[in-house]
Amino acid sequence: MASPTAAPLPDTPKELIKQGAEALVYKTTYLLPTIPALLKLRPRKPYRHPALDLRLTKHRCLSEARLLVRARSLGIPVPAVYFVDEARGEIFMEWIEGSSVRDILDQLLASEGGEAAVDRIMVRMGEAVGKLHAADIVHGDLTTSNVMVRTSRRKGLLGGAGEQENVDVGQAEGELLLIDLGLGSVSTAEEDKAVDLYVLERAFLSTHPRAERLFGDVLEAYQRSYKGSKPVMRRLQDVRMRGRKRSMIG
Ligand SMILES: Nc1ncnc2c1ncn2[C@@H]1O[C@H](COP(=O)(O)OP(=O)(O)O)[C@@H](O)[C@H]1O
Ligand SMILES: [Mg+2]
Numbered sequence: 001m002a003s004p005t006a007a008p009l010p011d012t013p014k015e016l017i018k019q020g021a022e023a024l025v026y027k028t029t030y031l032l033p034t035i036p037a038l039l040k041l042r043p044r045k046p047y048r049h050p051a052l053d054l055r056l057t058k059h060r061c062l063s064e065a066r067l068l069v070r071a072r073s074l075g076i077p078v079p080a081v082y083f084v085d086e087a088r089g090e091i092f093m094e095w096i097e098g099s100s101v102r103d104i105l106d107q108l109l110a111s112e113g114g115e116a117a118v119d120r121i122m123v124r125m126g127e128a129v130g131k132l133h134a135a136d137i138v139h140g141d142l143t144t145s146n147v148m149v150r151t152s153r154r155k156g157l158l159g160g161a162g163e164q165e166n167v168d169v170g171q172a173e174g175e176l177l178l179i180d181l182g183l184g185s186v187s188t189a190e191e192d193k194a195v196d197l198y199v200l201e202r203a204f205l206s207t208h209p210r211a212e213r214l215f216g217d218v219l220e221a222y223q224r225s226y227k228g229s230k231p232v233m234r235r236l237q238d239v240r241m242r243g244r245k246r247s248m249i250g
Helices: 052-075 102-109 116-134 190-207 211-225 227-249
Strands: 015-019 024-030 032-041 083-087 090-095 098-100 146-148 174-179
Touching: 052 083, 052 116, 083 116, 090 116, 098 190, 102 116, 102 146, 116 174, 116 190, 116 211, 116 227, 190 211, 190 227, 211 227
Parallel strands: none
Antiparallel strands: 015 024, 024 032, 032 090, 083 090, 098 146, 146 174
Protein backbone atom coordinates (compact mmCIF):
# COMPACT_ATOMS: atom_id res chain seq x y z
CA MET A 1 0.00 0.00 0.00
CA ALA A 2 1.21 3.48 -0.73
CA SER A 3 2.42 5.42 2.27
CA PRO A 4 0.40 8.52 3.08
CA THR A 5 3.24 10.72 1.89
CA ALA A 6 3.82 8.93 -1.43
CA ALA A 7 4.10 11.27 -4.38
CA PRO A 8 0.72 11.83 -5.99
CA LEU A 9 2.18 11.34 -9.44
CA PRO A 10 5.36 9.27 -9.12
CA ASP A 11 6.19 9.00 -12.83
CA THR A 12 5.54 12.55 -13.89
CA PRO A 13 8.65 14.08 -15.42
CA LYS A 14 9.89 17.24 -13.76
CA GLU A 15 12.05 19.95 -15.22
CA LEU A 16 13.92 22.09 -12.70
CA ILE A 17 13.42 25.75 -13.54
CA LYS A 18 14.74 27.43 -10.43
CA GLN A 19 16.75 26.50 -7.41
CA GLY A 20 16.24 29.18 -4.80
CA ALA A 21 17.52 29.45 -1.25
CA GLU A 22 14.28 28.09 0.08
CA ALA A 23 12.59 26.11 -2.67
CA LEU A 24 13.11 24.06 -5.80
CA VAL A 25 10.74 25.00 -8.59
CA TYR A 26 9.83 22.52 -11.34
CA LYS A 27 7.70 22.53 -14.42
CA THR A 28 5.68 19.34 -14.45
CA THR A 29 2.14 18.15 -15.14
CA TYR A 30 -0.78 17.38 -12.87
CA LEU A 31 -3.28 14.53 -13.20
CA LEU A 32 -3.04 14.45 -16.99
CA PRO A 33 0.11 14.74 -19.07
CA THR A 34 -1.61 17.55 -20.95
CA ILE A 35 -2.12 19.73 -17.88
CA PRO A 36 1.05 21.69 -17.19
CA ALA A 37 1.73 22.51 -13.55
CA LEU A 38 4.31 24.16 -11.41
CA LEU A 39 5.72 22.24 -8.47
CA LYS A 40 7.26 24.29 -5.67
CA LEU A 41 9.16 22.00 -3.34
CA ARG A 42 10.72 22.97 -0.06
CA PRO A 43 13.27 20.21 0.49
CA ARG A 44 14.15 18.99 3.98
CA LYS A 45 17.22 20.66 5.44
CA PRO A 46 19.51 17.97 6.85
CA TYR A 47 21.29 20.43 9.15
CA ARG A 48 18.07 21.28 11.00
CA HIS A 49 16.68 19.20 13.81
CA PRO A 50 14.23 16.81 12.06
CA ALA A 51 11.19 17.74 14.14
CA LEU A 52 11.84 21.46 13.80
CA ASP A 53 12.60 21.03 10.10
CA LEU A 54 9.30 19.24 9.48
CA ARG A 55 7.40 21.91 11.38
CA LEU A 56 9.04 24.75 9.44
CA THR A 57 8.54 23.02 6.09
CA LYS A 58 4.87 22.38 6.81
CA HIS A 59 4.33 25.87 8.12
CA ARG A 60 5.89 27.66 5.13
CA CYS A 61 4.27 25.42 2.59
CA LEU A 62 0.80 25.81 4.12
CA SER A 63 1.27 29.52 4.61
CA GLU A 64 2.08 30.07 0.91
CA ALA A 65 -0.73 27.79 -0.26
CA ARG A 66 -3.29 29.40 2.03
CA LEU A 67 -2.35 32.88 0.88
CA LEU A 68 -2.69 31.82 -2.76
CA VAL A 69 -6.11 30.33 -2.10
CA ARG A 70 -7.22 33.29 -0.05
CA ALA A 71 -6.07 35.76 -2.70
CA ARG A 72 -7.70 33.85 -5.53
CA SER A 73 -10.98 33.52 -3.69
CA LEU A 74 -11.01 37.32 -3.42
CA GLY A 75 -10.46 37.79 -7.14
CA ILE A 76 -6.79 38.70 -6.89
CA PRO A 77 -4.89 37.31 -9.88
CA VAL A 78 -2.64 34.50 -8.58
CA PRO A 79 -2.06 30.94 -9.86
CA ALA A 80 -4.67 28.36 -8.83
CA VAL A 81 -3.49 25.82 -6.25
CA TYR A 82 -4.00 22.23 -7.44
CA PHE A 83 -2.61 20.15 -4.60
CA VAL A 84 -0.61 20.54 -1.39
CA ASP A 85 1.41 17.96 0.54
CA GLU A 86 2.78 19.96 3.42
CA ALA A 87 4.73 17.07 4.96
CA ARG A 88 6.67 16.71 1.71
CA GLY A 89 6.80 20.46 1.32
CA GLU A 90 5.05 20.39 -2.05
CA ILE A 91 2.64 22.78 -3.73
CA PHE A 92 1.33 21.93 -7.20
CA MET A 93 -0.19 24.93 -8.89
CA GLU A 94 -1.39 26.24 -12.19
CA TRP A 95 1.38 26.73 -14.73
CA ILE A 96 1.42 30.27 -16.10
CA GLU A 97 2.58 30.34 -19.71
CA GLY A 98 4.35 33.65 -20.01
CA SER A 99 7.23 35.77 -18.75
CA SER A 100 8.05 37.90 -15.76
CA VAL A 101 7.27 41.60 -15.89
CA ARG A 102 10.98 42.11 -15.44
CA ASP A 103 11.83 40.35 -18.70
CA ILE A 104 8.95 41.91 -20.60
CA LEU A 105 9.89 45.40 -19.46
CA ASP A 106 13.47 44.84 -20.51
CA GLN A 107 12.30 43.85 -23.98
CA LEU A 108 9.68 46.55 -24.35
CA LEU A 109 11.90 49.34 -23.12
CA ALA A 110 14.63 48.30 -25.54
CA SER A 111 12.26 48.31 -28.52
CA GLU A 112 10.81 51.21 -30.49
CA GLY A 113 7.25 52.11 -29.61
CA GLY A 114 6.97 49.86 -26.58
CA GLU A 115 5.84 52.81 -24.46
CA ALA A 116 2.11 52.32 -24.66
CA ALA A 117 2.46 48.64 -23.82
CA VAL A 118 4.67 49.47 -20.85
CA ASP A 119 2.11 51.97 -19.58
CA ARG A 120 -0.64 49.39 -19.72
CA ILE A 121 1.45 46.90 -17.78
CA MET A 122 2.21 49.51 -15.11
CA VAL A 123 -1.47 50.27 -14.65
CA ARG A 124 -2.37 46.61 -14.32
CA MET A 125 0.47 46.08 -11.91
CA GLY A 126 -0.79 48.89 -9.68
CA GLU A 127 -4.29 47.45 -9.83
CA ALA A 128 -3.11 43.97 -8.85
CA VAL A 129 -1.09 45.22 -5.88
CA GLY A 130 -3.95 47.53 -4.88
CA LYS A 131 -6.36 44.61 -4.83
CA LEU A 132 -3.90 42.54 -2.83
CA HIS A 133 -3.46 45.24 -0.19
CA ALA A 134 -7.17 46.04 -0.09
CA ALA A 135 -7.58 42.37 0.92
CA ASP A 136 -4.96 42.86 3.67
CA ILE A 137 -2.49 40.53 2.03
CA VAL A 138 1.12 41.65 2.05
CA HIS A 139 3.33 40.03 -0.57
CA GLY A 140 6.65 40.16 1.28
CA ASP A 141 8.88 40.01 -1.82
CA LEU A 142 7.28 42.25 -4.38
CA THR A 143 9.68 42.53 -7.31
CA THR A 144 9.16 42.63 -11.06
CA SER A 145 10.35 38.99 -11.14
CA ASN A 146 7.45 37.96 -8.95
CA VAL A 147 4.81 39.33 -11.28
CA MET A 148 4.12 37.37 -14.45
CA VAL A 149 2.33 38.19 -17.67
CA ARG A 150 0.34 35.33 -19.16
CA THR A 151 1.03 35.29 -22.88
CA SER A 152 -0.80 32.10 -23.74
CA ARG A 153 -4.07 30.81 -22.41
CA ARG A 154 -4.06 27.03 -22.21
CA LYS A 155 -6.71 24.68 -21.13
CA GLY A 156 -5.74 24.17 -17.50
CA LEU A 157 -7.09 21.90 -14.78
CA LEU A 158 -9.80 24.35 -13.81
CA GLY A 159 -10.64 25.48 -17.31
CA GLY A 160 -14.27 25.32 -18.36
CA ALA A 161 -15.56 23.05 -21.11
CA GLY A 162 -15.88 25.90 -23.56
CA GLU A 163 -12.44 27.29 -22.91
CA GLN A 164 -10.35 27.61 -26.02
CA GLU A 165 -6.94 26.07 -26.18
CA ASN A 166 -3.68 27.92 -26.63
CA VAL A 167 -4.85 31.38 -27.45
CA ASP A 168 -1.76 33.53 -27.73
CA VAL A 169 -1.91 37.17 -26.80
CA GLY A 170 0.64 39.92 -27.16
CA GLN A 171 3.09 40.29 -24.29
CA ALA A 172 1.57 43.54 -23.18
CA GLU A 173 -2.02 42.36 -23.29
CA GLY A 174 -1.83 39.19 -21.22
CA GLU A 175 -3.29 38.86 -17.76
CA LEU A 176 -0.96 39.84 -14.92
CA LEU A 177 -0.45 37.39 -12.05
CA LEU A 178 1.24 37.83 -8.72
CA ILE A 179 3.39 34.82 -7.87
CA ASP A 180 5.67 33.71 -5.04
CA LEU A 181 3.72 34.43 -1.85
CA GLY A 182 6.28 32.45 0.14
CA LEU A 183 7.13 35.47 2.28
CA GLY A 184 3.60 36.86 2.33
CA SER A 185 1.30 37.39 5.27
CA VAL A 186 -2.10 38.66 6.24
CA SER A 187 -1.71 42.13 7.69
CA THR A 188 -3.67 45.33 8.11
CA ALA A 189 -0.55 47.31 9.03
CA GLU A 190 0.21 50.31 6.83
CA GLU A 191 3.87 49.76 7.52
CA ASP A 192 3.83 46.27 5.97
CA LYS A 193 2.03 47.48 2.86
CA ALA A 194 4.32 50.49 2.54
CA VAL A 195 7.36 48.22 2.74
CA ASP A 196 5.85 46.09 -0.05
CA LEU A 197 5.64 49.21 -2.24
CA TYR A 198 9.12 50.29 -1.26
CA VAL A 199 10.60 46.91 -2.18
CA LEU A 200 8.85 47.13 -5.55
CA GLU A 201 10.12 50.67 -6.06
CA ARG A 202 13.69 49.59 -5.34
CA ALA A 203 13.29 46.69 -7.76
CA PHE A 204 12.15 49.12 -10.45
CA LEU A 205 14.89 51.65 -9.82
CA SER A 206 17.63 49.03 -9.88
CA THR A 207 16.56 47.31 -13.09
CA HIS A 208 14.90 49.87 -15.32
CA PRO A 209 16.49 53.16 -16.33
CA ARG A 210 13.28 55.18 -16.72
CA ALA A 211 11.75 53.58 -13.70
CA GLU A 212 10.85 56.62 -11.68
CA ARG A 213 8.08 57.64 -14.05
CA LEU A 214 6.98 54.06 -14.53
CA PHE A 215 6.68 53.47 -10.82
CA GLY A 216 4.65 56.68 -10.58
CA ASP A 217 2.13 55.08 -12.95
CA VAL A 218 2.03 51.97 -10.78
CA LEU A 219 1.30 54.07 -7.68
CA GLU A 220 -1.46 56.00 -9.43
CA ALA A 221 -3.25 52.83 -10.42
CA TYR A 222 -2.62 51.43 -6.94
CA GLN A 223 -4.37 54.38 -5.32
CA ARG A 224 -7.28 54.20 -7.72
CA SER A 225 -7.92 50.53 -7.05
CA TYR A 226 -7.36 50.64 -3.28
CA LYS A 227 -9.62 53.06 -1.47
CA GLY A 228 -7.77 52.83 1.84
CA SER A 229 -4.38 53.55 0.29
CA LYS A 230 -3.87 57.09 1.62
CA PRO A 231 -2.22 56.16 4.93
CA VAL A 232 -0.09 53.59 3.11
CA MET A 233 1.14 56.26 0.70
CA ARG A 234 1.99 58.54 3.63
CA ARG A 235 3.82 55.68 5.28
CA LEU A 236 5.75 55.03 2.07
CA GLN A 237 7.32 58.47 2.49
CA ASP A 238 8.62 57.47 5.94
CA VAL A 239 9.91 54.15 4.66
CA ARG A 240 11.77 55.94 1.86
CA MET A 241 13.33 58.35 4.35
CA ARG A 242 14.50 55.52 6.54
CA GLY A 243 15.91 53.78 3.48
CA ARG A 244 17.82 56.89 2.49
CA LYS A 245 19.23 57.35 5.99
CA ARG A 246 20.28 53.77 6.09
CA SER A 247 22.09 54.03 2.77
CA MET A 248 23.88 57.18 4.00
CA ILE A 249 25.10 55.39 7.10
CA GLY A 250 26.32 52.65 4.81
N1 LIG B 1 2.73 29.34 -11.49
C1 LIG B 1 3.82 29.52 -12.24
N2 LIG B 1 3.80 29.30 -13.57
C2 LIG B 1 4.91 29.44 -14.32
N3 LIG B 1 6.10 29.83 -13.84
C3 LIG B 1 6.19 30.08 -12.52
C4 LIG B 1 5.07 29.95 -11.65
N4 LIG B 1 5.47 30.25 -10.38
C5 LIG B 1 6.77 30.54 -10.47
N5 LIG B 1 7.22 30.45 -11.74
C6 LIG B 1 8.60 30.67 -12.21
O1 LIG B 1 9.49 30.11 -11.28
C7 LIG B 1 10.32 31.12 -10.70
C8 LIG B 1 10.52 30.83 -9.22
O2 LIG B 1 9.27 30.74 -8.55
P1 LIG B 1 9.03 31.54 -7.20
O3 LIG B 1 7.70 31.15 -6.67
O4 LIG B 1 9.26 32.99 -7.44
O5 LIG B 1 10.16 30.91 -6.27
P2 LIG B 1 11.29 31.59 -5.36
O6 LIG B 1 10.69 31.68 -4.01
O7 LIG B 1 12.43 30.63 -5.43
O8 LIG B 1 11.61 32.95 -5.95
C9 LIG B 1 9.57 32.42 -10.96
O9 LIG B 1 10.45 33.51 -11.01
C10 LIG B 1 8.91 32.15 -12.29
O10 LIG B 1 9.82 32.35 -13.36
MG1 LIG C 1 10.48 34.52 -6.75
